[in-house]
Amino acid sequence: MRLGEQGFLRISIAATVVVATLGVVFGILSGSFSIAFDGVYSLADAAMTGLALWVSSLIIQSTQRDARSGRIRNRFTMGFWHLEPIVLMLNGCLLMTVAVYALISAIISILSGGHELQFGMAVAYSAATLLVCAVMAFLGIRLNARIKSDFISLDVKAWIMSGGIALALLIAFLIGMAVQATPAAWVAGYMDPAVLALVCLVMIPLPIGTVWKALTEILLIAPxxxxxxxxxxxxxxxxxxxxxxxxxxxxxxxxxxxxxxxxxxxxxxxxxxxxxxxxxxxxxxxxxxxxxxxxxxxxxxxxxxxxxx
Structure with missing residues (x-):
């Protein structure tokens, strides 16, 4: 059985919820703002992916020929296509908002002198998350080469962004562990908020293209x-x-x-x-x-x- 749009989105939601839960737990235990942000970001992404799955289901169901689909078409005679760009725009705006908030928090932490971190737990979380993100992005790219779904395309971008966060965190935490026993140990306290700020600066503009495309569709701008x-x-x-x-x-x-x-x-x-x-x-x-x-x-x-x- 070939995986379709809705099947992939269901798998993506499950994987995202697992990553998000681990992020929040490990963020609290390790004292890492960046890991906690990764968990919150993943939760927001899971909520938006769930909404995308619901809209995708409505669009597909409205094209079927059974009795239930007939009742849906009689009630929503213009279809559900207009919901797709609305969801995509909401998703992109939410992800940018979360990233802007995290950037502000990171700057405040840096100005406050940073904070201590349990690097061992942080490294373990980052490595596991990076692996999950790489697998999901690979599966999504392969699938979307066949079905060309905007929902899957945005979801793949979210996994790539999450993977980029995990990779940046992993590198930063490894560096923090390496300098702990050296005269540069003071750097370790700034490592977590610094990498969070850097990641946010990279992430904030990424959904802009999706938001703009969705806006042109909402406004019915002629291609x-x-x-x-x-x-x-x-x-x-x-x-x-x-x-x-x-x-x-x-x-x-x-x-x-x-x-x-x-x-x-x-x-x-x-x-x-x-x-x-x-x-x-x-x-x-x-x-x-x-x-x-x-x-x-x-x-x-x-x-x-x-x-x-």
Missing amino acids: ADLQEHVDRIASETVRRLGFLSHRAYVARVGRAMQIELYFIVPEGLPAKTVEEWDALRDEIGDAIGDESANRWLTIAFTADAEWAE
């Missing part, structure tokens, strides 16, 4: 490539059939492609049967391509341009 593709096909249809012009309205919302296409036809055009108009719609739809449950395509013909505005 240039999709607009150009639809305009080209519509213009060819207008020229070939002697229509007057067309109006195209396009957007990408999560995994959905939404297209409304209006053709302005001359007044007094010889009548066509409904079947002939439907055949023309099929022809235009085939030219646009990407026909699936995630394509929302409306094609209309009118002699009154006001209906297309």
Whole structure:
């Protein structure tokens, strides 16, 4: 049985909860703010991944043909695609907020003279977390090469970010252990907040691309490539059939492609049967391509341009 989007997200939630729990426990026992932050970050990521799983389930269920899915479609006639960019934007903003808060805490700790740390426990946690993050990121990258899911893509980024945190912590804690018996032992007290500050500075800008993409989808900003593709096909249809012009309205919302296409036809055009108009719609739809449950395509013909505005 091949692993799908929802299966991977379920595994990711379970792994994240385990890492988060260990992070909070080891952070308290070792006295490490950076490990505690890693645990809190993982908990936030688990909550967002759970929300992503729920939205993914709704989107997939709304495309099924059973009775329950039919009731869902009757209640939510416009689908659930609009929830996907909202979740992605919320996820990215939450992760950036957590990182900014941790950065402020790290700066305060540095200015306060740092603090003592149980390096042995900290090294053990960092090494174990790094291994889990590497395995999950590898699995996610392999899976997403096949299914191209924005949810999995963001989840992989989160695992890579968590792995980067764990690697930075591991290196810093090993350095702290090494200098404890040397004249530079005073450095050990600053190691934990310093590496936390560095990690946060790297992490804060990472979700910006995801947040911006989600925002453009929430605002229904027309993607240039999709607009150009639809305009080209519509213009060819207008020229070939002697229509007057067309109006195209396009957007990408999560995994959905939404297209409304209006053709302005001359007044007094010889009548066509409904079947002939439907055949023309099929022809235009085939030219646009990407026909699936995630394509929302409306094609209309009118002699009154006001209906297309």
